C-alpha cells in the first residue's frame with residue numbers, strides 16, 4: 001500500500017478565531033496515525049512545520065493580515081508535500097487554517113505536471129468559497145483567499161508559490177458551499193470552477209453530487225487532491241471549527257462523500273483543516289476528522 005506522510009501545520013494566522021493551530025495535535029490525539037497504520041498503510045509522521053504565533057508578529061497590511069508569515073509557512077509546506085509526492089507517498093496535511101492549501105495544492109499541481117504531464121483535479125469541500133482577494137475581502141482574513149490564489153493572481157504572495165503551472169478551473173470542484181460574501185459570489189461565478197452548493201446536495205443527494213464531482217476532477221488529470229474544511233460539516237457533528245455555519249453535511253453524508261472518493265482510487269493528497277479544539281466538545285470534531293480521513297483512505301463498513 002502507498003505510504004502516507006502526515007504533515008502538521010499549526011497555523012492560525014489566517015482566521016479571526018484563535019485556536020486552529022491546535023488542530024494537528026487534536027487529530028493526533030484522536031489516533032489518526034495509528035488508525036491509518038491499522039488499515040495497513042505504512043505511516044510516517046513528519047511532525048509539525050514551524051508556524052509563528054500572532055503575538056510575535058505584526059499584521060502589516062489589514063487587507064491581507066499576516067500575509068508574509070502565512071506565505072512563508074505555505075512555502076515550507078509546498079516543499080514538504082512536494083518531497084512526499086516525489087517519494088511516492090500521499091501527503092495528509094493537518095491544519096491549521098485553510099490558507100495552508102496555497103502550499104499543499106501548489107505541490108500537487110507541480111507534482112502532477114512533472115510526474116504525469118497532467119493537471120491535478122481538486123475537490124474543495126467547504127462551507128465557504130475561499131475565493132476572496134485582498135480587494136474583495138471584508139475581513140482581510142487570508143483563510144478566505146487560498147482558492148483565489150491558486151486560480152488567479154491575488155493575493156500575489158500566495159499565488160506565486162510553486163509558480164507554474166496553475167490550478168485549472170475546469171478540474172476544480174467546490175462542494176458544500178452555503179455562505180458566500182456578495183462580492184465573492186461574483187468571483188466564484190466568474191472563476192468557471194464547478195460548484196455544488198448545499199442546495200444541490202439537498203436536491204440530488206450527496207452520492208450523485210460526489211460522483212459528478214469526482215468525474216469532473218478526474219477528467220484528464222493525474223489524480224485528485226481533496227482539500228477538506230471541517231466547517232462543511234454541520235455544527236451539530238462538528239462544533240469545533242474556525243467558522244461554523246449551520247445547515248452543513250450530516251454524519252453519513254460526510255462519510256459517504258469520503259467513501260466515494262476512496263472508491264475512485266484517485267486520491268493523491270488530502271488536507272484536513274480548520275479544527276478548533278477551543279470550541280470543541282471532548283475532541284469530537286477531531287475524532288470525526290480522523291474517521292473521515294480513514295473513510296477517504298478506504299476504511300469500509302463491510
Ligand SMILES: [Mn+2]
Nearest residue numbers: 098126130229
Ligand atoms: Mn475553507
